[in-house]
Amino acid sequence: xxxxLKIWRQKNAxxxxxxxxxxxxxxxxxxSFLEMLxxxxxxxxxxxxxxxxxxxxxxxxxxxxxxxxxxxxxxxxEQTTTCQLHMxxxxxxxxIIIEPWRAAPFPVIKDLVVDRGAFDRIIGAxxxxxxxxxxxxxxxxxxIPKPDAxxxxxNATCIGCGACVAACPNGSASLFVSAKVxxxxxxxxxxxxxxxxxxxxxxxxxxxxxxxxxxxGMCTVSCPKEIPFTSIANLNKEYRRAxxxxxxx
Amino acid sequence: xxxxxxxxxxxxxxxxxxxxxxxxxDGEIQTRWERRKFASKLVNPxxxxxxxVIVVGTGLAGGAAGASLAEQGYHVVQxxxxxxxxxxxxxxxxxxxxxxxxxxxxxxxxYRLFYDTVKGGDFRGRESNIYRLAExxxxxxxxxxxxxxxxxxxxxxxxxxxxxxxxxxQRTFYARGQTGQQLLIGAYQALSKQIDAGNVEMHARHExxxxxxxxxxxxxxVARNLVTGELSTHLGDAVVLATGGYGxxxxxxxxxxxxxxxxxxxxxxxxxYFGNPCYTQIHxxxxxxxxxxxxxxxxxxxxLRNDGRIWVPKKHGDNRPAxxxxxxxxxxxxxxxxxxxxxxxxxxxxxxxxKNVCDEGxxxxxxGQGVYLDFADxxxxxxxxxxxxxxxxxxxxxxxxxxENPYKQPMRIYPAVHYTMGGLWVDYDLQTTIPGLxxxxxxxxxxxxxxRLGASALMxxxxxxxxxxxxxLNNYIGSQKFAPVAADAPEVTEVxxxxxxxIDKLLSINGDRTVDSFHRELGxxxxxxxxxxxxxxGLRKAISEIRQLREEFWKRVRVPxxxxxxxxxxxxxxxxxxxxxxxxxxxxxxxxxxxxxxxxFREESQTADGEAERQDDKFSxxxxxxxxxxxxxxxxQEPVLHKEDLIFDxxxxxQRTYA
Numbered sequence: 001x002x003x004x005l006k007i008w009r010q011k012n013a014x015x016x017x018x019x020x021x022x023x024x025x026x027x028x029x030x031x032s033f034l035e036m037l038x039x040x041x042x043x044x045x046x047x048x049x050x051x052x053x054x055x056x057x058x059x060x061x062x063x064x065x066x067x068x069x070x071x072x073x074x075x076x077x078e079q080t081t082t083c084q085l086h087m088x089x090x091x092x093x094x095x096i097i098i099e100p101w102r103a104a105p106f107p108v109i110k111d112l113v114v115d116r117g118a119f120d121r122i123i124g125a126x127x128x129x130x131x132x133x134x135x136x137x138x139x140x141x142x143x144i145p146k147p148d149a150x151x152x153x154x155n156a157t158c159i160g161c162g163a164c165v166a167a168c169p170n171g172s173a174s175l176f177v178s179a180k181v182x183x184x185x186x187x188x189x190x191x192x193x194x195x196x197x198x199x200x201x202x203x204x205x206x207x208x209x210x211x212x213x214x215x216x217g218m219c220t221v222s223c224p225k226e227i228p229f230t231s232i233a234n235l236n237k238e239y240r241r242a243x244x245x246x247x248x249x
Numbered sequence: 250x251x252x253x254x255x256x257x258x259x260x261x262x263x264x265x266x267x268x269x270x271x272x273x274x275d276g277e278i279q280t281r282w283e284r285r286k287f288a289s290k291l292v293n294p295x296x297x298x299x300x301x302v303i304v305v306g307t308g309l310a311g312g313a314a315g316a317s318l319a320e321q322g323y324h325v326v327q328x329x330x331x332x333x334x335x336x337x338x339x340x341x342x343x344x345x346x347x348x349x350x351x352x353x354x355x356x357x358x359x360y361r362l363f364y365d366t367v368k369g370g371d372f373r374g375r376e377s378n379i380y381r382l383a384e385x386x387x388x389x390x391x392x393x394x395x396x397x398x399x400x401x402x403x404x405x406x407x408x409x410x411x412x413x414x415x416x417x418x419q420r421t422f423y424a425r426g427q428t429g430q431q432l433l434i435g436a437y438q439a440l441s442k443q444i445d446a447g448n449v450e451m452h453a454r455h456e457x458x459x460x461x462x463x464x465x466x467x468x469x470x471v472a473r474n475l476v477t478g479e480l481s482t483h484l485g486d487a488v489v490l491a492t493g494g495y496g497x498x499x500x501x502x503x504x505x506x507x508x509x510x511x512x513x514x515x516x517x518x519x520x521x522y523f524g525n526p527c528y529t530q531i532h533x534x535x536x537x538x539x540x541x542x543x544x545x546x547x548x549x550x551x552x553l554r555n556d557g558r559i560w561v562p563k564k565h566g567d568n569r570p571a572x573x574x575x576x577x578x579x580x581x582x583x584x585x586x587x588x589x590x591x592x593x594x595x596x597x598x599x600x601x602x603x604k605n606v607c608d609e610g611x612x613x614x615x616x617g618q619g620v621y622l623d624f625a626d627x628x629x630x631x632x633x634x635x636x637x638x639x640x641x642x643x644x645x646x647x648x649x650x651x652x653e654n655p656y657k658q659p660m661r662i663y664p665a666v667h668y669t670m671g672g673l674w675v676d677y678d679l680q681t682t683i684p685g686l687x688x689x690x691x692x693x694x695x696x697x698x699x700x701r702l703g704a705s706a707l708m709x710x711x712x713x714x715x716x717x718x719x720x721x722l723n724n725y726i727g728s729q730k731f732a733p734v735a736a737d738a739p740e741v742t743e744v745x746x747x748x749x750x751x752i753d754k755l756l757s758i759n760g761d762r763t764v765d766s767f768h769r770e771l772g773x774x775x776x777x778x779x780x781x782x783x784x785x786x787g788l789r790k791a792i793s794e795i796r797q798l799r800e801e802f803w804k805r806v807r808v809p810x811x812x813x814x815x816x817x818x819x820x821x822x823x824x825x826x827x828x829x830x831x832x833x834x835x836x837x838x839x840x841x842x843x844x845x846x847x848x849x850f851r852e853e854s855q856t857a858d859g860e861a862e863r864q865d866d867k868f869s870x871x872x873x874x875x876x877x878x879x880x881x882x883x884x885x886q887e888p889v890l891h892k893e894d895l896i897f898d899x900x901x902x903x904q905r906t907y908a
Contacts, residue, residue, distance in 0.1 A: 012814060030539040032650075038544055038765070045763050045809055045818065053815055055332060057505040059545045061646065062430055063336040084649050109476055110815040117453070120333050124445030128438035129397040133317040133715045136388075136395035140352065143406030153399035153424060156431060160335055187397050 001027040001087060004095040005040065007052055010108050017108065019097070029088040033076065034059060034066060036087055053111040059083040061224060064159030067166070068112045069099040074163035074222040081161060081224045101166035105173070105208045116162050118208040119176060126200035127180040129189050142188050155183040157225040164219035164227075170211030175219035177205050178235035179227045185238055195242040202239055253867075256785065257840045261792065261887060268522070268873050268891040272677035273377035278363075278899055282381040285677065286720055290727030297322035300726050301485035303470055305457045305512050307334030309429075309707060310690025311491030312436035313714025319443035321719055326483055327440075327449055328472055330456040330507055330820075335437040338493055338505040339690075339710060342429025343550035343643065345413060345421035346393075346707040348386040353410060357418040359383045364900050366705065369415045369595055370670075370698020371847035371863060372902040373525070375871070375895065377677055378695045382705075385712040390422055392715055396435040400424050413703040414551050415595035415907070421704045426550050426643045432707055436714070455481075456820065457512045458748045460488065460519045460686065463740045466729075467516075467686035471748045475820060478813040480748060482741055486731045487685045487722055490516060491714065494669035494691035496529065498828045498835065499780070500772025502666035503535060503548040509824040510831050513673050513692050521681040522873040522891060524674035524694030526831065527839035530701055530848045531781050532667035533599035536650050536660075537619040546665040547650060549622070549643055551703040554592045554599070556627035556636070557660070559583050561620050565610040571621055571659050582606055590907040597700045597848045597861070598907060600664035604781045605859070607663075614661040623659035664781060668706060670697045670848065671838075674873040674893075678721040679713060682873075685725065689713035694871070699847025752812045755822045760805035764821040767802050771795065771825070771832055779836050784852040788840040795833045802829060834874060834888060841890065844868040856904075865902050869895045 003024045010017030024040050031039070034056050041051035057065040061084040070076035076085045090096060098112065106114040144152075156179070164175035181198050184190035190197070213232055220229040258264055274284045292300070300323055304315045307329040315327045329337060351357040362383035367374060390408070394400065400422050401409040413421045424431040443449040454475040461469035461484065469484035495510035496502035517523045534549045560581045562574050582602060584591045594602075603620045606612065613619045628636050633656060637644070644655045651661070673681045673688040675695055680687050690710040697705060734741065778791035802825070810816040845854040845861035846868070854862045871893040878886030 028540055028542055031542045032544070035542045035544050039542060042763055042765060045807060046761075048809070050810055051818060053817055057331060057336055057507045058338060058341045059506060060341055060503075060547045062341050062427065063331070063338070063505060064333075065331060065336050078649075080649060084646070086649070086652070088652060113815065116332060120335070120441060120451075120453075121445070123335075123438060124441040128442045129395070130442065131392065131395035131397075131439070132320045133313070133392060133439075133719065136391040139350070139390045139394040140407050142394075144402055145406050146402050146404050149399055149402040149406075152397070153401075153431075156399050156424075156434065157427060159430075160333065183399065184397050187399070189395055189397050 001029060001090070001092045003027055003090070006095065006097045007111070008099045009052070009111055012110055013107060027087055029086070031087045032059065032083055033070070033085040033087065034083050053113050055113050056083060062159060064161040067101060067161045067163055069101065069166055071097050074101070074166040075224055079221065079224060079226065084224070101162050103165045103171035105171065105210050106162060106165060116160070118210070119160050119162065119173070121208065122173065122177060122201055122204045123180065125204035126193070126197040127184070129184055130193060131189070144188060148186050152183045152186045155179040155227060155231055158227055159225055161224065163222045163224065165210065167218040167222035168211065169216060169218065170214060172213045172219070173205050173208070173210040174213035174232045174235060175223060175227055177201050178231035181238050182231045182234045194238070195245045198235070198238045198242045199246065255841050255890070256843050257837065261837045261840065263887055263889050265875060265889040265891045268893045270375065270377070270676045270893065278376060278380045281377050282384060289720055289724035292723050292727045294322050298324055300324065300731070301326055302487050302489065302722060303483055303485040304328070304489045304491060305470065306337065306491035306493060306692070307437070307440065308337035308339035308491060308493055308690060309433055309436060309710030310692070310714040311489070312337065312433065312440050313711050314489055314491060314689060314718040315449055316436060316439035316443050317715050317719045318722065319448035325443070325449040326452070326485060328452045328455045328457060330454065330475060332454055334440055334451060334453060335434065337433060338508050339433045339707070340430045341505065342707055343426045343548065344552040345411065345423035345428045345704040346389065346432065347413065347420050347702070347704045348390045348422055348708065349383055349420060350387060350390060352408060353419045355418045357420050359387070361418065362386060362420065365416045366696070366702060367698070367900040368905060369700060369702040371700050371861070371905060372698065372865070372869070372897065373846050373895065374696055374698030376897060376899055381717070382696050382709055382712050385716045386708050388716065389708060389711045393432055393435050396439060398424065398431045398435045411552060412555055412593060414554060414593045414599070415590070415702045423552065426552070426640065429707060432711065457492070458515065458823065459744045460516045461741055461744050462519055462683060463734050463738065466684045468734050469741070471744055476815050478811070478816065480745065482736065482745060484734045484736070486726055487687065489687045489689060489718060490673065490692050491689045492692045494672065495828070495831060496666045496669050498771065498832050499666040499775045500768050501538065501543060501546050501776070503532060503546050506545060509827070511824050511827045513688065514827040514831055516673060516681065516683065516686060518876050519683065520876070521683050521686055522674040522875050523671070523834060524871055524873050525671040525699070525838065526835045526874065527779065527842060527849055528670035528699050528847065529666060530596060530668040530670060531600045531664045533596055533603055533664050534622060534662045535665035536647065537614055537663040547646065548665070548667060549647060549660065549662060551596065553622060553640060553643060556639070557592065557622040557624050558626060559592050559620055559622055561606045561611040561613060571613070571623070580606070580611070587907045594907045595700060595702060600781060601850060603664055619661035619663045621659035622662045624655065625659070628656065668701055670694065670699060670701055674871065678724065679717055680721065680725065687718060687721070689718055699849055752819065752823070755806065755808050755819060755826070756812055758804065758806050758808070760807045762805045762807060764806060764808065764818055764825050767798065767806060768821070768825045768828065770798060771829055774798070775832055775835070779839050782850050782852050783839050785840065788836045791836045792833055792840070795829060795836065799829045802826065837888065838872055838874065841872065842868055863902070863904070869902070871895065
């Protein structure tokens, strides 16, 4: 395959940045998207140019490190992570436009690399069940109905890649936050912190500058782990419940 | 142990005095850990916050340790090279975590898990450590459930378990094919709470580049901020390395691209002995490579061997599509050779068997480097929805990578480097030969002998992190006095200078080869001569080729950019330089160990029917290697071998049989 790449290049956080075009030949359809970028970088290095910086690690769709906007879509044309996208999803001769996640709370560090530290701070604000090591009861002492366990699991599969934010016209982190709130608030272990969890996480989400949700649904169709859109409805329900609870208290 | 001369001694290495673990109590194995805990010094809760503990790595071992130490009250300073502690490579573990809960009432017990692990490790692990691991396994499940880890459950609401290779009980707890992710997120959330509370000072996108030793004790590290390039020194009272394994020395492996040996290798160069570097696990069920562009290999969980049947055509060079090969022309070779365990033999055995049938010319797929893993019978028996429920995400991943539908045609799989049993040598307290330097999880050598059983890595990482480190660090800190280390102490500034010089050197070469080209070449040498089968001549050849490669690297590598920015080529160059040195030590270790054991198969040491043959009279020891050379930019002197004799009071070594 022969490709025409247009890639966002930005030296550092303060550089203005801009799109740069590259021609790349000898791309195999079996390559992953990141292997295609590797090939470009090998070429750039030998030509004395600075290679394109991008985040990646496990390259099997689970660590959540990778993620770029490809032709306007977060993670590109398939509903998967960028590392699991293969070049067979593109046509020979195609122009591919590659940009970093775009959202104010995810500032660009260099080229396609952004800072997603806001997600860590949201988890730190309340996305956990307090269970200090040594304090736990026997694992089977609390039965959890399989449907609840399965629903908690479906939400717990979020990899924190940030595609939902990048895809959202409002730059909202609602899907990310709703996945964690739904996972933990569904479980019996999560009940004691149910109210504070959602209040603290939403407060942090707002403080980080993420936008509000207007139900466009772009997040859920971009999510490589298919976190359900209904989780956001659940987040709203949990939030309303929590506000009522704390008003009573 | 006999004192006869070893192969390669004097030529590649010398032999030093013996080494022993002096921390595990003697006597009844069931109470050793209990007694060790009771003998341990404690630190008053009010005093703990005065002590700073440095933890490098945020995977299962590091994440669990950081959170647990902070909960106790220690001031933790933690590092990871990824952009978030949630991304450590533990996240990619698929299949499950073992625990001796005996919920199935199928005869499991702590003792049986201990026994299976000693045997599975081919009698090259340390009994005391392994028993403690089995003991802790039970509490790990409780701990993770309490954190909200969504383990698979039955309709009764009780925890579900399944089987894994090398055992005949169902003791593996799992969360679909994402167990590592769920366990890591549990540890990460606990850690995040401590970060938010100010008890853990977290440095993401920082890579440890050297260790600081003052008065013979580990007192800090030098790290590079991967965004700004700034070098910073962090001082404390103890250092924990939970930095994972070094499978990427092979370039292609199932490890994440960033997984590296640098933290433990730099510690090794500062005096920490390296245990059993040649013990590598080659996992039998990975997706075969598709071409030269391949940047990593993807594992298909071992759990698939519960229901998938492995076969190749009986005829050599039979290239008909799988569906056209009739049943009686298929060789279900694992079921044939190992009827008792069938498709669930341990990983080393399954991998070697796949290599053998491919070497015979019966492999399938491009280049004949693959065997079938077939779910047709399982789909017939359970129905497609049940198979999807159990393995859906793995099937999806396979389809995405290969563009083949595994519900309709068998998967093609081939072995790939997956895990390294070797690592920094540690005693029962997980302390390396440098006082105050601890190693946990895959970074240490301790619990899996020469072969790790499936679903035991998660168990070990969490056992080390949640339950062992908090105890042994109390003991270490409680029994020492710590004067503050001055930032301008010569022991500190000297290390800072060396780190800076090395970076400057890498940037100044400006040669004509990329870092990746060196890494690929190293990987090919390692795979060809120090992979699934090893022999004397091949290992000697590998050592000489690696030495040449090292010379070439320091002359011809091209690292663009500067040190004062995000520079991924520089990060890789730092790592590959260390991999080259480690690769040489792995080959020397493999050459010295003229026996076959677990993942280490020496062609000279096999039984008449081609099974691995251990030589307990000569090799029942842990090889702990001491770094001897000063060579600053690559050159190493002959390492020194120290032997720790293995003592088996309970599980007596026998040839492993799974037939």
